[in-house]
Amino acid sequence: MAKVADLYYQLDPWKIAEKGFDKNRSEVSEAIFALGNEYMGVRGYFEEGFSGATLLGSYFNGIYENSPEENRVQYKGIVKRSHFMVNAVDWLKTEIIIDGQRLDLNRVAVRDYYRELDLRSGILTRSFQITTGTDKEVFFKFERFLDMEQAQWGYQKISVCTKAENVELELTLGADFNSEHVSQGQNFWREIKKDTVGETTGILGETLTTKQKVFSGFYLKNNQSLSSEVVTRDKFIGRKFNVKLSRDNCFEVEKHVNNIVSKTPIATEKLWQKGIRDSQRQQQISYEQTKINQKVYWKKVWEKYDITINGDELNQQGIRFCIFQLQQTYHGQNKTNNIGAKGLTGESYGGLAFWDTETCCLPFYLLNNLDAAKNLLEFRYETLSQARLRATELDCKGACYPIATLNGHEASDLWQHASLQFQPSTGVAYGIFHYMNLSDDTEFLYGHGIEMLIEICRFLASRGDFSPTGEFGFFGVMGPDEFQMMVNHNGYTNYMAKKTFEYTLQTLSEIARVKPERKIELISELQLTQEEQELWKLCADKTLMLIREDGVIEQHDGFFKLPHLDIQEIPIEDFPLYHHWSYDRIYRNDMIKQPDVLMFQFLYNQDFSFESKKVNYEFYEPKTIHESSLSPSIHSILAAELGKNEAAYEFFGFATRMDLDNYNRNTREGLHTTSIAAAWMNIVYGFGGVRTDGPILQLNPTIPENWHDYEFKFTYKNALIAVKVSQKFVSLTKITGPDITISLYDKAVTLNDEVYEIKRNY
Amino acid sequence: MAKVADLYYQLDPWKIAEKGFDKNRSEVSEAIFALGNEYMGVRGYFEEGFSGATLLGSYFNGIYENSPEENRVQYKGIVKRSHFMVNAVDWLKTEIIIDGQRLDLNRVAVRDYYRELDLRSGILTRSFQITTGTDKEVFFKFERFLDMEQAQWGYQKISVCTKAENVELELTLGADFNSEHVSQGQNFWREIKKDTVGETTGILGETLTTKQKVFSGFYLKNNQSLSSEVVTRDKFIGRKFNVKLSRDNCFEVEKHVNNIVSKTPIATEKLWQKGIRDSQRQQQISYEQTKINQKVYWKKVWEKYDITINGDELNQQGIRFCIFQLQQTYHGQNKTNNIGAKGLTGESYGGLAFWDTETCCLPFYLLNNLDAAKNLLEFRYETLSQARLRATELDCKGACYPIATLNGHEASDLWQHASLQFQPSTGVAYGIFHYMNLSDDTEFLYGHGIEMLIEICRFLASRGDFSPTGEFGFFGVMGPDEFQMMVNHNGYTNYMAKKTFEYTLQTLSEIARVKPERKIELISELQLTQEEQELWKLCADKTLMLIREDGVIEQHDGFFKLPHLDIQEIPIEDFPLYHHWSYDRIYRNDMIKQPDVLMFQFLYNQDFSFESKKVNYEFYEPKTIHESSLSPSIHSILAAELGKNEAAYEFFGFATRMDLDNYNRNTREGLHTTSIAAAWMNIVYGFGGVRTDGPILQLNPTIPENWHDYEFKFTYKNALIAVKVSQKFVSLTKITGPDITISLYDKAVTLNDEVYEIKRNY
The missing domain is CATH 2.70.98.40 (Glycoside hydrolase, family 65, N-terminal domain)
Incomplete structure (x- = not known):
């Protein structure tokens, strides 16, 4: 399964250069x-x-x-x-x-x-x-x-x-x-x-x-x-x-x-x-x-976003290419724009934006360009009416955000994705929560944010259901692991929904407290009722999470009883499986396409103990084939957190160079824009150990053995901070902006005009 | 949910007549x-x-x-x-x-x-x-x-x-x-x-x-x-x-x-x-x-097949219409013919033959025209190479029979049916078993029959799998209840496969004993190995059937944990659900489309105790919406067996008149040919209490209260038998052929040239 780099362009910290022309690479270079x-x-x-x-x-x-042709499968709710x-x-x-x-x-x-x-x-x-x-x-x-x-x-x-x-x-x-x-x-x-x-x-x-x-x-x-x-x-x-x-x-x-x-x-x-x-x-x-x-x-x-890596010329060039491409693709110019899976570099995936926008791309903007991050969320508000329409097509209430879209309408005509996957909706809710951790934009939260949250809760409560013994959850869904279809109580879907209910109810209480007139407005404009809020509370309280005695969260009800498939035994020529395996064959074993339990443990990172993350990582990682290019970066980030430095570096690989070195042999179709965002996360959240899923930004930097040092920057609460990590030291410099408190290795540190330097923790 | 008869044609025991012309019924009459x-x-x-x-x-x-257009969903194994x-x-x-x-x-x-x-x-x-x-x-x-x-x-x-x-x-x-x-x-x-x-x-x-x-x-x-x-x-x-x-x-x-x-x-x-x-x-x-x-x-x-009903003119006309249509549609003229869901009366369902052929149509021919029954099985032998090809398309071994076909190739381009439903394959195996119960055609069984059985076993063993704790079963399937998709350990699929393995192994032993040269031939011609036979034995022995303490067989792993839907609360205008409900909504509750557990309890009727059938009937029947027109007849047959006479008559309704009275309001698209076969079964297997799933034909006649008497005929081991059932008596007459032993009310009766009459049992 090892993917091999195809080094072709000149190595240079600031340039991508092609010396001599190879006709066979013409299309790859068109993307690069x-x-x-x-x-x-x-x-x-x-x-x-x-x-x-x-x-x-x-x-x-x-x-x-x-698309010129209509879908021949024309059941209700199918695009x-x-x-x-x-x-x-x-x-x-x-x-x-x-x-x-x-x-x-x-x-x-x-x-x-x-x-x-x-x-x-x-x-x-x-x-x-x-x-x-x-x-x-x-x-x-x-x-x-x-x-x-x-x-x-x-x-x-x-x-x-x-x-x-x-x-x-x-x-x-x-x-x-x-x-x-x-x-x-x-x-x-x-x-x-x-x-x-x-x-x-x-x-x-x-x-x-x-x-x-x-x-x-x-x-x-x-x-x-x-x-x-x-x-x-x-x-x-x-x-x-x-x-x-x-x-x-x-x-x-x-x-x-x-x-x-x-x-x-x-x-x-x-x-x-x-x-x-x-x-x-x-x-x-x-x-x-x-x-x-x-x-x-x-x-x-570059003054604001640059990452420098000393001791790794390949990744140095790679990460700059990533940052350059992210900026090219999106920087918040217009709230009717979004980020396609291939950016604006090819036709593949129809140029459509997926749930990766909120889960994988948003962090780059949250830490570098908060206005752009907000505009990504405003895109969802702009398309709220399309999401409402989609919910009614699915016989549900509220708003259901599309798996793939350009114009806000669901563009995926594969019902098994468009009608069973709700990570776009919970992703928008997560995006709002995440944005609020990094801004104080209550105007947005109490305005457009809460409207979206209410409509998403309505959707979730109407699509979910209660089992005969009273547990709430989602039946007949597909989580981020797209190799398990029509499952019940998918951990990701259940957990993300629970958090959405809780955050929405918490926000509504906050609004009632600090801006009661807005609450009244919501009641009249959105017909918000006490009953539905009580239902959301019940859903949140009764959400079923299947946790084994040893702490492993079952990916869905029955996952532990699936036939085991040793993924190491799959011949390399069988990949990608969608092309070589009978479609149904993918879905009936314990093989995982991309993180599912590990994904929500990454997103709501601070909700889970080190032990919980460790036991789940060790259970699920060996079953995962990473058929999504985002998957290795998420694993690398968690591995770094768990002190599995070797695995962290191995999964990082040359994530920054996936396209430059055409690892997946399909760069000619366009750049893997959302993987590029994941590569950035892999450094900042992975090695840098940044966490932004709580009220205060956390930093737990590690460093790959073969790097001399690296430095990344981010903007947090209006302060531009540079984090330099060497094998021995971590130094934090506030370049501009107000004094600011962050957490470094679980200790609060207030950054002022002095450089703050300590020994690296581990 | 009640369906209403639309009485239009003249009531007559031998004719269907239309007096006066109603333009609005032109298409219905075209089918009739x-x-x-x-x-x-x-x-x-x-x-x-x-x-x-x-x-x-x-x-x-x-x-x-x-079809002029290719399927846009082009994963491997999808038609x-x-x-x-x-x-x-x-x-x-x-x-x-x-x-x-x-x-x-x-x-x-x-x-x-x-x-x-x-x-x-x-x-x-x-x-x-x-x-x-x-x-x-x-x-x-x-x-x-x-x-x-x-x-x-x-x-x-x-x-x-x-x-x-x-x-x-x-x-x-x-x-x-x-x-x-x-x-x-x-x-x-x-x-x-x-x-x-x-x-x-x-x-x-x-x-x-x-x-x-x-x-x-x-x-x-x-x-x-x-x-x-x-x-x-x-x-x-x-x-x-x-x-x-x-x-x-x-x-x-x-x-x-x-x-x-x-x-x-x-x-x-x-x-x-x-x-x-x-x-x-x-x-x-x-x-x-x-x-x-x-x-x-x-x-x-009519001398061989007629059914007379005294005291019910509607059903008298109806059942004759059914017998007439079955004979028109198929009587074994050619083994490259089969029975389409609508016979030769319309375009609906593409004129394709489904698994109903072996499970619902075959009995009519088994009891009336054994050569025709055999030809239906020969159709499957004629198309064995297409079924082999289909198995390889699904990355499996052996032969997988199509959900729908005219030429032996899978015609259904809906993968959720064509790649997940295996009742056609187990249905063929059942058909062979069933045919052998009524004939002594070992030439067929040891020839074409065993070839098909071997290839079906190969398919089942390669498509099934073992859970981590060693139970065998099918993962990611859809049973006859098409409202549950991608489920594991569907009772029907598991049980039918188990029986297929057992019958095949039993037949192979028999061949080894009585015709050893044929066994040697199979080993060389079909590369039949000892290992695969051992695997089939293991599969059969380890097949998981999920049976609750009270005897209810769980339809699939997790069925008992599904949200309950009270089907009585579905508004009548929501039917048919496929047209009015969002596609995915159908699949996430305990509503059942058509019998699944009850279906295999009907097919292998003598494998199950009265108590088992009763408890399962009482559990599943109230959850079933009968969105297949075959469903009520199967329920009626079981209800009659269980002494639920009122339910038996209610489910029978006017099954014989589904098209004559346009119950489903879609007769214009063509006659419900396989339902017509089910209506025939409803009388012969239901009220007549005929069972042919064992070595000796069983008879347990009941009679609806409002019928004076009824008589049906069948041919069994070359003897033409008439069964007359009145409110008080049952009389059996051998019309032609050799003396023959059957079981009446669980007592062996040998029929000779005298009329055998006893009081009705219950």
């Missing part, structure tokens, strides 16, 4: 070199086209299509039509014809190929040299980046130079709505309008069924003051330069692109006008100035 | 008046066309198409493409234009309408009178029947008479491959050839993807020696008469139709020649003679 700014994302494809393997993907957060993030306008579209021949790196020998993504600026460059069919040497350089603040703006620069004479270059730059959504095998766009207005060349497309619109306008500036002619085809508009290049002569063109999306219906002309105006505004700012702005932006990010 | 002869079936649609609701269905046993019985040639196709106006009973006022199906001849007639647009009175009479022995032949006769002058009649009779398969919304036929050869007008069609061919040829004979012209359209050939009718004048035309199917590939010309030859042969036999032959055929059937 993907750029994003939350608003949009574009894979690192060759803008000039590539006849080899390529997934030419350009995405906008929240721009989606409905009829799924949706997915749709491949959108190729705004980097370029055609290069050099001495009559189309540039295609699949068909021409390339020299001095070099591609680099600079994590300090977000700028992606690529340069190489070719010899044309007419035996002339030509040098190319491409550059692209996205504006991290003016998020609708993207930039591209192309330079073509030669040392030969009379090189004929035809260069067309445009915007193209013809890209196919590869996994669906079709294009989902209709062209609405295209035109040139002043310096702006624009095109406006609309999705076929969701009727979302995207405007893409661009402005070109070249170093030879050459004029270009407009080229149009169906769903495409471009501008073509005819250039004659000679010895030591370069043609250089900058493309300033302005992409404006409208997720909700808008009149074509209104969007067109807005697009043109915004493009004109963009033309006021120089390309070079914008590049500088990006460096400034990323400098601030 | 469907004709079949196992080879083909045709709904009772109006051959002249009908612009109201109609399902113009004409079917051939085993002629099917693959990618389903198949279904396809709507085929409309060989009754007629067009009638009278004084320029098309005859359409939806658009013209009709008088003296009368339709009748005579159960003693299988002849369907229809007559009525209309007034034309030109104000002339015209009388129509239609007649049709299928040849029960020359099964490819069907007949139709049309008479048109008038008392007016100069009525112009255009009458076209033809064969039409244009019918749409309504549930799929398309036609699945390609025309290959059409032509006239001598007196025969023929057309040959082929299914689109399965490439099965059907030849339909016809010959017309009219009473006025008029000639007709050939009319052709795409996929249609017909002959048109232009007739002038005058006062007291009739035009009468007979159509002799010859339909030849080829289930396996055949050259077009070969089939065409065969079709033409066979049509010529058909022309040698007169229409009237063939009609007489049918009466003779049915007379013999």
